[in-house]
Amino acid sequence: MDTVEIDAPVVGVTVYPDRARVTRRGGVRLAAGDHRVRVAPLPLGLRRDSIRVGGRGAVTVLGVDVAAWRQARSTDAQVVELERRRRELADELTEVGDTDAIEEQRGEFLTRLAERAGGTYARALAAGDAAPADVVAFTDSVSGQLAESRARRRGLARRRTELAEELA
Structure with missing residues (x-):
């Protein structure tokens, strides 16, 4: 049994209060024998029990199966661009998280350094x-570096929020 794929463009839409009827038409000439015809693309929200199929000539439709078929990559240019942008945003979010972790470690280091140096300076002064x-x-110097580090972390938190909002 061979499979034939056809593109069935929309030729009519009737909108009802609780649903819509979308009419598509496509054509294919088939030689005698068993054939499988795939109509694509159809919307993901399609109600499986709403499909109606017909034909002309000496044709018998034995059944209709609705199956989700996914392409590895979208062919829609807008979807491709949105996926690319989503990856960029995810990468930037990761980078912001890494930078924030480094700033957190820097702050902890400076705090420990100041604590240890306090005793050392007290002895040296005495x-x-x-x-x-x-x-x-x-x-x-230490307090200035700590203030700068905390300011950078606040900026990173703002950037993380902006990126998360755009990603959403």
Whole structure:
């Protein structure tokens, strides 16, 4: 049994309050024998029990099967572009997550460094090995870096929200 595929364009639509009737027409000439005719593409929301098939000539329709058939890739240019954009957004979301994790580690490192350095500077000040200006410079440097890191994390959180909204 051979399979023939036909494109059946829409030739009429009647809209009812609870449904719509879509009429498609396509044609194919078949030699005598058993044949399978595939009509595609049809909408995914199609009610399987609503299909009606007819033919002209010495034809007998033995049955109608409705089966979902998926292509590996869409042929619709708009769908292809949307899929490409979805992949880009997903990649960017991953990148934002990675950058945020690095910033989180940087903040933890700076916090631990400041905690450990506090005791070291206290001993150095008591021994006269460090000047108060050195402690102030170190403290200002660490707090400035922490503030910048937290600002970057806030920016990353905003970007993550924007990307998630666009992806949705």
